Amino acid sequence: MDLPRDSTTFGPPLETVAELIGGPRIDDLLRRAARRAPHHPSLVADGLVLDHAALDARVSDCAEALRAAFGGPGTVIAIAAELTVDFAVTFLGISRSGNTSAMFNPLVPDDTLVHVLNACGARAAVLSPRMHHRILALRSRLPLLDRLVVTADAGDGTPVLAGLGRTAVPPGEEVETACLQFTSGTTGAPKTVRLSHRNLLVNAAQSAHAHRLTADSVALDNLPSFHLMHLDTALAVGATLVLCPEEDRAALVELARDRRATHLYSLPVRLSRLAGDERLPGFRVPSLRAVLSGGSALPPRTTTALQEHFGVPVVQGYGLAETSPSTHFDLPEGPTVGSSGPPVAGTACRITDVRTGEVLPVGERGEIQVRGPQLMLGYLGDGPAGAEAPADADGWFRTGDVGRIDGSGRLFVVDRIKDVxxxxxxxxxxxxxxxxxxxxxxxxxxxxxxxxxxxxxxxxxxxxxxxxxxxxxxxxxxxxxxxxxxxxxxxxxxxxxxxxxxxxxxxxxxxxxxxxxxxx
The missing domain is CATH 3.30.300.30 (ANL, C-terminal domain)
Structure with missing residues (x-):
C-alpha cells in the first residue's frame, strides 16, 4: 500500500454527526431528549433514577434559582466536578440560566484550587457541603468569591439552593463562553480554557458517534470526578448515564451488571487495577459492549487482559481541555493496542517537527497539531482580546504532545514535549x-x-x-x-x-x- 507523503489525516465530515448537535446551548441536548423520550432513564446514582423529563424539570428549577441568586447573563459561577447528580443539574442549570460555569477538579490540592478560582474570576459558587467547608477554610485567599450557595444544608446558615427564590430566565439568551475549564497543570500552572456552547455541542456529537453510543446505551462512569464529556455524549443521543465513583472493583462490576451497562468509562490506573485483580475471572458483565479509557496512555497488558476477559474492545482516545476535549478515538470495531485512533468527525491532525514546525511524514515522531470546530475560544487572562490566538492562521493548534500517525491514520501518543x-x-x-x-x-x-x-x-x-x-x-x-x-x-x-x-x-x-x- 502506498502511504501518504505526510502525516496529515482527517476524520469523517462533520455532517456525519450533524443530527446529534442540537443547540444553541448545551442544556438544549436535555430539552431534546426530554421531548423525544421523557420517561427514558437519563441519570442514575446512589439508587436514584431520573428520567429525561425529571432531570429537565430539575435543571429548569435550578436555572431559575441561580438567576434569582446571581443574576445574569454571563455571571461566572464556580462548581466542583464531583461525580454526583447535583453537579449535572447545576452545570446544566447554569447554562439554562444564561450564565457561565467554571468547573474545577475537587481533588486538586489547596494551592491549585486557590489559583484556578482566582484565575477564572468567579464571584459566585454552588457547592456541596463538603466542598463548601473546604472553600471556607481558604476564603481569605479568595478575595473575589463573595457569594456562596450550597446544594444541601451545611449547618452554618449558608443559603441552600432549594430554598432560594425563583426568577424567570428570559428566552433566547445566550452567552459566548458557556464554560470555563482548566488544564491539568502537569507542565505548569493550570490555564483557564474558554469553551463556547458550540464547542461543547459539536464535541458531544463527535464523541457520541466515535464511542458508538445510541439511545439504548447505558454508560457507566467510573471516575473519581465528573468528566463533562460523559454527560454531554449521553444527552446527545438520549442514553442513560450511571455514576459510580467507587474504586471497589467488585462493587463496580456488580453495578455494571445490575444496570446492564453497555459502555464502561474509567481511567488507566483503575482499569489496570481491575485487570490485575485476583477476582477478575469471576467478574462478568454480559451486557458490556466496550471498555473506554482516556486521560493518559493505557498499558498494553491492561488492554489485552480486559479484552480477553470481557470479550469486548478496550478502546482509548485522545484530547485536551482546549479541544472540549476529544479529538481522537480508536475504532471499537477493530482497535489497535496503544493507539488513540483516527480523528473524530470534522477534525484534522498532523505531526510537525518540534523545532522547525515542518509537517513530518507518516510514522515519524513530532508534535501533535489538531484542527476542528471543538477548538476552544481561547485562554482567559492572557491580555487583551485576541492577544494570543488559540491556533495559527490556518486553524492548527499546538498540543504540546509528541506522537506519530501510522499509514491508516491512527494516532499514537508518545509523550509530553516537556517530558521527552x-x-x-x-x-x-x-x-x-x-x-x-x-x-x-x-x-x-x-x-x-x-x-x-x-x-x-x-x-x-x-x-x-x-x-x-x-x-x-x-x-x-x-x-x-x-x-x-x-x-x-x-x-x-x-x-x-x-x-x-x-x-x-x-x-x-x-x-x-x-x-x-x-x-x-
Missing part, C-alpha cells in the same frame, strides 16, 4: 520506556525521567514499585535495556514503595526528577 529529552541527539520518550518495564511481571508501577549526563546530554532513570519481595534492580534494568535502542537504555533504576500520582493517575515527572537530582 535528548540522549546523543536522539529524542527519548519516558513513556515508551515505562511501557517496556510494565511488561515485566515483577513491576507493579514505574516512572521514568531524565538525569543530566556530561557526555550524552541526558540519560534515562527509573523508579519502580516491585511486585513482591526479592526483585533485583539489575535484572529489571537488563530486561528493559535488551528491548530498547541504546539511547533509551536505563542508566539507573531504583526500587521504591510507591509513586506519587494525581487522582487521575498522572505523574509530575519534573518534580520527581528535581527531588532526586535538583532543578536542571
Amino acid at each position: 529529552f535528548k540522549c546523543d541527539n536522539w529524542l527519548v520518550s519516558p513513556t515508551e520506556i515505562e511501557r517496556v518495564l510494565m511488561r515485566h511481571p515483577a513491576v507493579a508501577d514505574c516512572v521514568v525521567f531524565d538525569r543530566p549526563d556530561e557526555l550524552s546530554g541526558a540519560v534515562a532513570v527509573a523508579l519502580v514499585v516491585p511486585r513482591g519481595d526479592g526483585v533485583d534492580p539489575a535484572a529489571l534494568t537488563g530486561f528493559a535495556n535488551t528491548r530498547l535502542p541504546y539511547y533509551e537504555h536505563l542508566a539507573e533504576l531504583r526500587l521504591v514503595d510507591g509513586i506519587p500520582r494525581s487522582a487521575t493517575g498522572k505523574v509530575q515527572r519534573r518534580e520527581l526528577r528535581d527531588r532526586m537530582f535538583g532543578p536542571l
Whole structure:
C-alpha cells in the first residue's frame, strides 16, 4: 500500500454527526431528549433514577434559582466536578440560566484550587457541603468569591439552593463562553480554557458517534470526578448515564451488571487495577459492549487482559481541555493496542517537527497539531482580546504532545514535549520506556525521567514499585535495556514503595526528577 507523503489525516465530515448537535446551548441536548423520550432513564446514582423529563424539570428549577441568586447573563459561577447528580443539574442549570460555569477538579490540592478560582474570576459558587467547608477554610485567599450557595444544608446558615427564590430566565439568551475549564497543570500552572456552547455541542456529537453510543446505551462512569464529556455524549443521543465513583472493583462490576451497562468509562490506573485483580475471572458483565479509557496512555497488558476477559474492545482516545476535549478515538470495531485512533468527525491532525514546525511524514515522531470546530475560544487572562490566538492562521493548534500517525491514520501518543529529552541527539520518550518495564511481571508501577549526563546530554532513570519481595534492580534494568535502542537504555533504576500520582493517575515527572537530582 502506498502511504501518504505526510502525516496529515482527517476524520469523517462533520455532517456525519450533524443530527446529534442540537443547540444553541448545551442544556438544549436535555430539552431534546426530554421531548423525544421523557420517561427514558437519563441519570442514575446512589439508587436514584431520573428520567429525561425529571432531570429537565430539575435543571429548569435550578436555572431559575441561580438567576434569582446571581443574576445574569454571563455571571461566572464556580462548581466542583464531583461525580454526583447535583453537579449535572447545576452545570446544566447554569447554562439554562444564561450564565457561565467554571468547573474545577475537587481533588486538586489547596494551592491549585486557590489559583484556578482566582484565575477564572468567579464571584459566585454552588457547592456541596463538603466542598463548601473546604472553600471556607481558604476564603481569605479568595478575595473575589463573595457569594456562596450550597446544594444541601451545611449547618452554618449558608443559603441552600432549594430554598432560594425563583426568577424567570428570559428566552433566547445566550452567552459566548458557556464554560470555563482548566488544564491539568502537569507542565505548569493550570490555564483557564474558554469553551463556547458550540464547542461543547459539536464535541458531544463527535464523541457520541466515535464511542458508538445510541439511545439504548447505558454508560457507566467510573471516575473519581465528573468528566463533562460523559454527560454531554449521553444527552446527545438520549442514553442513560450511571455514576459510580467507587474504586471497589467488585462493587463496580456488580453495578455494571445490575444496570446492564453497555459502555464502561474509567481511567488507566483503575482499569489496570481491575485487570490485575485476583477476582477478575469471576467478574462478568454480559451486557458490556466496550471498555473506554482516556486521560493518559493505557498499558498494553491492561488492554489485552480486559479484552480477553470481557470479550469486548478496550478502546482509548485522545484530547485536551482546549479541544472540549476529544479529538481522537480508536475504532471499537477493530482497535489497535496503544493507539488513540483516527480523528473524530470534522477534525484534522498532523505531526510537525518540534523545532522547525515542518509537517513530518507518516510514522515519524513530532508534535501533535489538531484542527476542528471543538477548538476552544481561547485562554482567559492572557491580555487583551485576541492577544494570543488559540491556533495559527490556518486553524492548527499546538498540543504540546509528541506522537506519530501510522499509514491508516491512527494516532499514537508518545509523550509530553516537556517530558521527552535528548540522549546523543536522539529524542527519548519516558513513556515508551515505562511501557517496556510494565511488561515485566515483577513491576507493579514505574516512572521514568531524565538525569543530566556530561557526555550524552541526558540519560534515562527509573523508579519502580516491585511486585513482591526479592526483585533485583539489575535484572529489571537488563530486561528493559535488551528491548530498547541504546539511547533509551536505563542508566539507573531504583526500587521504591510507591509513586506519587494525581487522582487521575498522572505523574509530575519534573518534580520527581528535581527531588532526586535538583532543578536542571
